[in-house]
Structure formats: structure tokens, C-alpha cells
Amino acid sequence: SQQGEEDPQALSIQEGENATMNCSYKTSINNLQWYRQNSGRGLVHLILIRSNEREKHSGRLRVTLDTSKKSSSLLITASRAADTASYFCATITSGTYKYIFGTGTRLKVLA
Amino acid sequence: EAGVTQFPSHSVIEKGQTVTLRCDPISGHDNLYWYRRVMGKEIKFLLHFVKESKQDESGMPNNRFLAERTGGTYSTLKVQPAELEDSGVYFCASSQNMGTGTGKETQYFGPGTRLLVL
Numbered sequence: 001s002q003q004g005e006e007d008p009q010a011l012s013i014q015e016g017e018n019a020t021m022n023c024s025y026k027t028s029i030n031n032l033q034w035y036r037q038n039s040g041r042g043l044v045h046l047i048l049i050r051s052n053e054r055e056k057h058s059g060r061l062r063v064t065l066d067t068s069k070k071s072s073s074l075l076i077t078a079s080r081a082a083d084t085a086s087y088f089c090a091t092i093t094s095g096t097y098k099y100i101f102g103t104g105t106r107l108k109v110l111a
Numbered sequence: 112e113a114g115v116t117q118f119p120s121h122s123v124i125e126k127g128q129t130v131t132l133r134c135d136p137i138s139g140h141d142n143l144y145w146y147r148r149v150m151g152k153e154i155k156f157l158l159h160f161v162k163e164s165k166q167d168e169s170g171m172p173n174n175r176f177l178a179e180r181t182g183g184t185y186s187t188l189k190v191q192p193a194e195l196e197d198s199g200v201y202f203c204a205s206s207q208n209m210g211t212g213t214g215k216e217t218q219y220f221g222p223g224t225r226l227l228v229l
Contacts, residue, residue: 042221045217045218098144098170
């Protein structure tokens with residue numbers, strides 16, 4: 001599988017529900033970041049979690065990191081139609097500076 | 112503070128033509144990166160500048176791609192001659208530092224240039 005692989009590939013939920021997306025990676029990392037891309041727009045940085053952190057919150061976002069399993073999850077609580085977008089995790093392998101992205105999760109929040 | 116800007120936002124060209132993409136990083140960011148997303152696949156690294164120097168261009172697909180960053184400010188990515196498989200979204204990003212673990216290595220992305228080669 002690819003470094004930084006997200007699952008599910010697509011997720012459709014009702015407004016107000018929670019959305020959980022997962023990301024797996026292969027190598028040792030310095031940190032892991034989540035980005036959002038709205039249709040036709042650029043990548044927006046959501047949250048960074050360092051390799052020595054296990055959980056981080058930012059507003060309605062909660063990110064967890066399990067370095068033993070080389071995985072991360074992004075939880076969006078009380079989703080809104082405006083959360084409809086593609087979500088990507090990006091990792092930087094220790095000793096490098098290149099982001100490695102997964103294929104993304106396409107989230108659709110229905111009003 | 113202005114973010115990363117890219118120009119043009121869209122470009123439609125014919126196979127064999129030349130296209131030049133431009134990226135203006137966040138002011139004060141020495142590090143500039145190019146990435147691209149082709150055919151709905153994952154976003155892939157192309158190259159990295161530190162100021163005006165190419166730090167790593169291992170992701171550049173072939174010699175039809177030429178990136179420059181004269182003066183260490185804005186950067187251009189030229190595709191000459193363009194091929195059908197070059198179609199995709201080209202993202203530029205910039206960061207203050209590189210992988211220092213301080214959080215200043217966060218890369219901020221521009222809106223991308225959507226390139227369509229017919």
C-alpha cells in the first residue's frame with residue numbers, strides 16, 4: 001500500500017453526524033499533518049501532530065496518532081455541509097522535508 | 112499576511128506547446144516546494160528550493176520540466192513541450208524551516224494551477 005494511505009476513500013454522512021477518516025503510513029515520521037481541499041481550491045492546513053503526541057484538538061477536529069501502528073485518524077464532530085471536501089494526510093519521513101500524501105478521503109456532508 | 116499565490120489558476124494548452132507556471136511564496140519563507148496531482152492520484156512531490164538553490168529535484172518526472180527560483184523569491188515551473196500526461200493540478204507550497212520539529216516546517220499551499228493538455 002502507499003505511504004499515507006487514507007481510508008475510507010469516500011464517505012457520505014448527514015449534517016450533524018461525526019466523520020472519521022484514517023491514515024496509515026510506512027516509515028518513521030517527524031510529524032503528520034492533515035489538509036483539506038475544497039473542490040477547485042487549494043490545500044488548507046488543518047492540524048499538525050508531532051510524533052511524540054498522541055492526540056490533538058482544534059475546534060471540531062480531533063486527531064490521534066498511533067506511531068506503533070503507524071496510523072492516524074481525523075475526527076470531525078458535528079459536521080456541516082461546508083465540511084464537504086477531500087481530506088489528505090501528509091507525512092514527513094524523519095530526516096527529510098518532502099511531504100508524502102495519500103490519495104485522500106472524499107467527504108460529503110448532506111444538509 | 113498574504114498566502115502562497117499561484118498563476119495562472121487554469122491553463123489549457125495543446126500537446127507540444129509550452130506552459131509556465133508561477134508561484135509566489137509567503138514572504139520570508141526560504142523553502143519553496145512544487146507538487147502535482149495527476150489524474151486524481153495522490154499528490155506527489157516534484158522539487159524543493161531553499162532560497163534560489165535546488166535542494167532536491169528527485170520528483171521531477173523528466174527533462175521537459177524546468178523549475179527556477181531566481182533571486183530566491185518567486186518560482187516558475189516550465190513544461191516544454193507539454194504532453195497529455197502532464198495534465199493535472201500543480202501545487203506550490205512554502206515553509207519557514209525544513210523538518211526541524213518546531214512546527215515551522217509546516218508547508219502552506221497555494222490554490223494550485225489546473226493544467227489541461229489537449
